[in-house]
Amino acid sequence: MSSSRPILLRFESKNGQFRLTVNPTDHFPTLLSKILDNLPKDADSRTLTLSNKPHGGEDRLLSSLKGVAIERVGLRHGDKLYIKYNEQPRINGNSVAPAATTSQPHNSSNRLNGLPILPAEDLLTAPLPQTSPTTTIRNPWEVVQQSPLDDRLDKKDGKIPRPRDQKMCRHGPKGMCDYCMPLEPYSAKYLEEKKIKHLSFHSYLRKINSATNKPELKSSFMPPLSEPYYRVKPDCPSGHPQWPEGICTKCQPSAITLQPQPFRMVDHVEFASPSLIESFLNFWRLGGAQRIGFLYGHYEEYTEVPLGIKAVVEAIYEAPQIDEIDGCTLNEWENEREVDEVAHLCGLQKIGVIFTDLIDAGMGDGKVICKRHMDSYYLSSLEVAFSARMQARHPKPTKWSDTGRFGSNFVTCVMSGDEDGNISISAFQASNSAVEMVRADIIEPSADPTVMLVQSDEGEDEAGRRTRYIPEVFYRRINEYGASVQENAKPSFPVEYLYVTLTHGFPKEPTGIFNVSDFPIENREIIGQGQELRTVASKLGVSSDKIDGQKSVKSIADFHLLCFLHGMGILSKEEESLLCHVARSHDIAEGFQLLNTPGWATLLAILQESGERPPKRPSPAVFQAERQGYFDANEQLAKRFKGASLR
DSSP, rough: OOOSSSSEEEEETTEEEEEEOOOOTTTTTGGHHHTTTOOOTEEEEEEEEEESSSSOOOOGGGGGGTTBBBGGTTTTTTOEEEEEEEEOOEEEEEEOOOOSTTTTOOOSSSTTTTEEEOOHHHHHOOOSSSTTTTTTOOSSSOOOOHHHHHHHHHHHHOOBBOOTTTTOSSSSSSOOTTTTOOOTTOOOHHHHTTTTEEEEEHHHHHHHHHOOOOOGTTTOOOOOOOOOSOOOOOTTTOOOOOTTTTTTTTTOOOEEOOOOOOOEEEOOOESSSHHHHHHHHHHHEEEEOOOOOEEEEEEEETTTTTEEEEEEEEEEOOOEEEEEETTTEEOOOOTHHHHHHHHHHOOEEEEEEEEOOOOOOSSSSOBBBOOOTSSSSSHHHHHHHHHHHHHHOOOOOOTTTSSBOOOOOEEEEEEEEETSEEEEEEEEEEEHHHHHHTTTTTTEEESTEEEEEEEOOBBTTTTBBOOOOOOEEEEEEOOTSOOOOEEEOSSSEEEEGGEEEEEEESSSSOOOOOOOSSSOOTTBGGGBBBOOOOHHHHHHBBOOOOOHHHHHHOOOOOOOHHHHHHHOOSOOHHHHHHHHHHHHHHHHHHHHHHHHHHHHHHHHHHHHHHHHOOOOOOOOOHHHHHHTOOOOOHHHHHTTTTTTOOO
16 A cells, blocks of 8 residues: 655756655646746746656656546655746747636636646647648657658668679679669669769658668657748747847747759659640640640659659649730639649649740741750749749648658749750759748849849838848859859859759650540630530530430540539539549440439530530521622621620
8 A cells, every 4th residue: 555645756847956745646737836836937837748857758748647646657755857848928028828717727826726727638639730830740750641652652662773793793693792782762873873863852861861860779760851941930938029029049040051952852744645735835826925834643653763753744724814925924713722623533633833935936837946045044033933932832741851741742844945946845843942932031033034132131011020031041152163162142143053853754655544635725715715515515425406425425534624514513522523533534334324413414404405506597588699699798797796895
């Protein structure tokens, strides 16, 4: 039977040490008021943690020990516990005391019958917001759900096999030595031989993880990836007012030294069919203006690069935009979520953006002017900033980062002229540093496309407060003597430090899931191409007197048609899911199952009423006028279009 005599426990925090006399039968939550009396007033009791070791011990929230007696955990007279806690946020130098509710106990309040009121457990177990880059996740490898492709690549060792060297190997066929042992996926020698410019993401991950976590040391695992953060950190523990009223060395960002990023999140961009590019390029050929579209597809393993990833483009959706000869402006995309939903039903996602930058050479042979080359630029500063914003909107979830995300798989493709005057495609990605510098409002595009400008820290809001903090920015370059020197990036620096290049190509045989591409593309009314019910009826084989079911099934494998049918709102969710499945699998049996659904029958009835009608027979008066020479076709055409507007 345990003794009920009082015992003495020692406590140590970052503010010092103190002792408490307690009864072994007391529960841990009853110690909260005594502990808070020995801590600063701004100590947040919701984060109060007890541990048996100063570092690497078992940390337990005090509120989670409800119903646990002191003697139950084996504490004896004179034992020491270590206390950890966070400070309450401050505004204008004063700590913000929460309201006296059951969710926040305090030193001298929120007590009932002498016992503190504990925080609600649901508030303590609520996940941290993922919008703040400074928020770290405890054990991200347990809670972060990454893509199945990343899970498969994580299980592979990525070793590069090598054959037996006939000159250097002296062992038998089952032996191995330094000359024939497999290489690591990040081997610099192998990458140089294969002319691979950048490491793949998973190869880079293996490289830094081998240096961060070493199993032979038997130390606790640490996530090897950490996103760059160039903004002033909120909730500084030093106690000064929030930025811009106050700043210190703990919360201000460190100086930035730009270097070319050694890895890339995606290694290759593959267009499933050349017809995707032809359809997208036809807008420039017909209208002479530039065009931008969003890429929908999926990610696959790219075997040409160790542990590589490729983005497979299955469709290009052209959002509402204003197109001009020298560029284009995106308008508000009201149905973006609906298009994403259709893509999700087809097993696709938004993976990138593509735009044209073409000028006809005027020779009449289809040649274009080469604007992007070694002596000018490959990607302008404005395009890098745009790509960085798009990648910031599509972060990549990964369990190897302390914040649960790292970089982005979003790609950028440019169609422009090459040195031979032909139209070519180039693929890029903004570096992780570029994405964070755009988030922090540190850089801005320049009129010179080859350089990026560093912002000044003189920006103010309406209240006259500074809106940005610009740290020192440097970059390294090779000078005329072949030495690596560090230069100040202000006021501008080369844009090449902010992006990485990708390879691109087409499969030997078109493998696209959408094998039909004759339905008009959306938002092309300016060149006389519109999406109408008559076009849908003709494509699905619907007329006033018959319905061709087999043609309907074969014709729905068109992403633009699926988006149009979704916008009509006739099919139910189950029917629309079946429609997208048939469009993806091309299964005739399931296609005829779709034809028997009530929603599809309603759609066909609407199309029959508004579809193509047979031409009317001309009246006898028209025949008589034609014979006598009184009929003027141009006059009749003018009467038909009288009062029409081209707005």
